[in-house]
Amino acid sequence: xxxxxxxxxxxxxxxxxxxxxxxxxxxxxxxxxxxxxxxxxxxxxxxxxxxxxxxxxxxxxxxxxxxxxxxxxxxxxxxxxxxxxxxxxxxxxxxxxxxxxxxxxxxxxxxxxxxxxxxxxxxxxxxxxxxxxxxxxxxxxxxxxxxxxxxxxxxxxxxxxxxxxxxxxxxxxxxxxxxxxxxxxxxxxxxxxxxxxxxxxxxxxxxxxxxxxxxxxxxxxxxxxxxxxxxxxxxxxxxxxxxxxxxxxxxxxxxxxxxxxxxxxxxxxx
Amino acid sequence: xxxxxxxxxxxxxxxxxxxxxxxxxxxxxxxxxxxxxxxxxxxxxxxxxxxxxxxxxxxxxxxxxxxxxxxxxxxxxxxxxxxxxxxxxxxxxxxxxxxxxxxxxxxxxxxxxxxxxxxxxxxxxxxxxxxxxxxxxxxxxxxxxxxxxxxxxxxxxxxxxxxxxxxxxxxxxxxxxxxxxxxxxxxxxxxxxxxxxxxxxxxxxxxxxxxxxxxxxxxxxxxxxxxxxxxxxxxxxxxxxxxxxxxxxxxxxxxxxxxxxxxxxxxxxxxxxxxxxxxxx
Numbered sequence: 224x225x226x227x228x229x230x231x232x233x234x235x236x237x238x239x240x241x242x243x244x245x246x247x248x249x250x251x252x253x254x255x256x257x258x259x260x261x262x263x264x265x266x267x268x269x270x271x272x273x274x275x276x277x278x279x280x281x282x283x284x285x286x287x288x289x290x291x292x293x294x295x296x297x298x299x300x301x302x303x304x305x306x307x308x309x310x311x312x313x314x315x316x317x318x319x320x321x322x323x324x325x326x327x328x329x330x331x332x333x334x335x336x337x338x339x340x341x342x343x344x345x346x347x348x349x350x351x352x353x354x355x356x357x358x359x360x361x362x363x364x365x366x367x368x369x370x371x372x373x374x375x376x377x378x379x380x381x382x383x384x385x386x387x388x389x390x391x392x393x394x395x396x397x398x399x400x401x402x403x404x405x406x407x408x409x410x411x412x413x414x415x416x417x418x419x420x421x422x423x424x425x426x427x428x429x430x431x432x433x434x435x436x437x438x439x440x441x442x443x444x445x446x447x448x449x450x451x452x453x454x455x456x457x458x459x460x461x462x463x464x465x466x467x468x469x470x471x472x473x474x475x476x477x478x479x480x481x482x483x484x485x486x487x488x489x490x491x492x493x
Numbered sequence: 494x495x496x497x498x499x500x501x502x503x504x505x506x507x508x509x510x511x512x513x514x515x516x517x518x519x520x521x522x523x524x525x526x527x528x529x530x531x532x533x534x535x536x537x538x539x540x541x542x543x544x545x546x547x548x549x550x551x552x553x554x555x556x557x558x559x560x561x562x563x564x565x566x567x568x569x570x571x572x573x574x575x576x577x578x579x580x581x582x583x584x585x586x587x588x589x590x591x592x593x594x595x596x597x598x599x600x601x602x603x604x605x606x607x608x609x610x611x612x613x614x615x616x617x618x619x620x621x622x623x624x625x626x627x628x629x630x631x632x633x634x635x636x637x638x639x640x641x642x643x644x645x646x647x648x649x650x651x652x653x654x655x656x657x658x659x660x661x662x663x664x665x666x667x668x669x670x671x672x673x674x675x676x677x678x679x680x681x682x683x684x685x686x687x688x689x690x691x692x693x694x695x696x697x698x699x700x701x702x703x704x705x706x707x708x709x710x711x712x713x714x715x716x717x718x719x720x721x722x723x724x725x726x727x728x729x730x731x732x733x734x735x736x737x738x739x740x741x742x743x744x745x746x747x748x749x750x751x752x753x754x755x756x757x758x759x760x761x762x763x764x765x766x767x768x769x770x771x772x773x774x
Contacts, residue, residue: 236589238629362629364593393587399631400583445584452585455546455577456645457601459569467596467609 232295233355234398236362239286243360246479247472248369254483255357261487262349271345273490277483278352285360292355299351307344311336358395367392368470371461385461393449397442404441408434495522495545495653495685500554501708502540513552514540516708524559524652525683527676529696529716532705533730538689541705542657545687547571559652573602576646577655581662582630582638591633591641592617592626598649616647619678636667643675653685661691672698693720693734697755704731717753736760 238244243251258274265271282289313329314336322334358366370388378384409419412433419430497520503513515537522528532538543549544556547568556563561570576598579585588594592613599609617626620640630638639659646654656675660668672688672695679686688699696702702719704712706729712719720726720733723741727733733741740754740763749770750763 236629238627362593363589396587396589448579448581448584449587451543451546451548452577452579453587454548455572455575456585456587456598457569457572457649458597459601463603464600465603465606465609466600467593467606467613469606 230295230297231299231398231402232292232359233299234358234395235295237287237291237359238362239360241284241286241360243281243285243356246360247470247476248361248365249372249470250472250476250480251357251361252366252369252373254480255353257480257484257487258353259350261490262346262353264487264491265346266342268341268345269493270490271342271349273493274349274487277486278349281356285356287356287359292359296351296355303344303347307340310340310343314339363392363396364468365470366395368466368468372470383461385464389461397445400445401438401442405434405438408437494524494559495520496555496557497521498555498557500544500551500556502537502544502549502552504540506552512708514708515544515551518554518708518710520703520710520713522653522685522687524685525679526701527679527686527699528688528701528703529699530687530689530703530705531691531693531696531731535707536705536729537708538705539657540708542577542655542687542689545653545655546575546577573649574652575655576649576651576653577657578639578642578646578659580658582635582642582659585642586630586638586645589629589631591622591628591630591644594630594641595644595648598645602649612648612650616644619647620644620674634667636663636671639663639671640674643671647678651684653687654679656686656688656690658689658691660695665694668692668695693732693737697734704729716755720755721753 261274265274282292311332314331314333318333318335323331324334324337325332361369367388370391371385374382374384374388409431412430413419417430419427421427422430497518500515500518500520501513502515503511505511518541530538530541540549544551544563545558547563550564558571558574561567561574563571586594587597595613595617596609599612604612617623620643622637622640622644625633625637630641633641639662642659643654643656654675660671663671675686675688676698678684686699688695690696697716697720700715702712702714702716703710704719704726711729712722712725720737721741723733723738732738734755736757736759737754740750740760743750743764749767750760751766752759752763754760754763
């Protein structure tokens, strides 16, 4: 069976009541942003090695079981490995002859290719890890409120910040719902004799592809109902809204952010 | 009071020979009344719900909700008076934590924080959700999710609550419990309830049953009266509760079943009485 729900955690929120969960969402978003920037700035293995303990620390403090995160990232990691294999094999040929480890026609494995692919892998994994951690530890309301407050000033430039944030939040909310729907469709197909866990990678991918049309159709239907539901619940854009929850960043939140920034500066400069 | 005055609605306006979804509907619903609306698929129930929530506007005729006309200009006023709960909670719950979602509606009204907190608190406790207030909605059962959706609707302090087949995805006992909760709330808050349903067993619990077919109201009476009209209901493809159907067949065979039969208890009593009065019994 596909078991997508267990294998895709992107967009999920897991409540453990940890310190990370209780942190101010704005601070968390800012820290995530810093780490995203870091993933572009750092360009050697040593830098990533310095960042690693920070990431481990965030994971441990958040109390989210590492096994859960790993299992939930299988599909992502498999996809990444697939892309990186291409990156290595088709690495542009202008490398010195001595660094080729293997060569066959246009395909090759070179130390340069491996090095570049390794850095790209670490960058993507860092990006994925920090955004996943942000979503795993921040409830949708906090995420919405945090993003709205951070990007609020853009409202003056007539950018509909509230609406855009809500679009983003709803998109995240629908990830698990779509996954569930996809599983349901897959089960229905399996019941009619179409196995999703047999055959090679291409056969499997083709079979999953068949689910896309029904998924899209049900997606549109859901979007339609959701629009009506939001309208009947008096949603008329962000500017009329007030908020139940207030955000309060404690000194320790700011301290944590400062720590992240300092750490990243060190990792970048080493 | 909800007043529908000669209301017609057509999804394809202006095209000739198109059967309208609603045809010359006249309906009055008092505030605080508990009304079940039943009908086959395509009978116009869902269109009616959309008209009452200002999602659609009548092609002809007029709808007024406590004097406020349902039109584009007054859509937001209408939605302050009417709340709706849909079939699938996954389509209407926006936020991922129970209290956050219940707060979504009141937040949209731009209420002060204290009042939002108060409304959330009271509607959460009305639906018995206090213990799961901070839980994630995706972890709840379908019955609990539907309770959250109802709490979200109640937090709007509506005069009328419209339930658009909210029980069709629920197991029967859960659905029945949910309906009786809503009934109690309606009595306590003097809130009108319009429950659109396929289930005759749920319809029986309401004071008034409106039967729709092909965009028209064909029966409108208390449940006992409606479910006596077995032939008419069958004609439009609707079923009747088993006990009512049995009573109907017994009567057809000349067995004197007296009174209104809506459930097995009624039927048992009537059968006892019939046995006692019969000379051979």
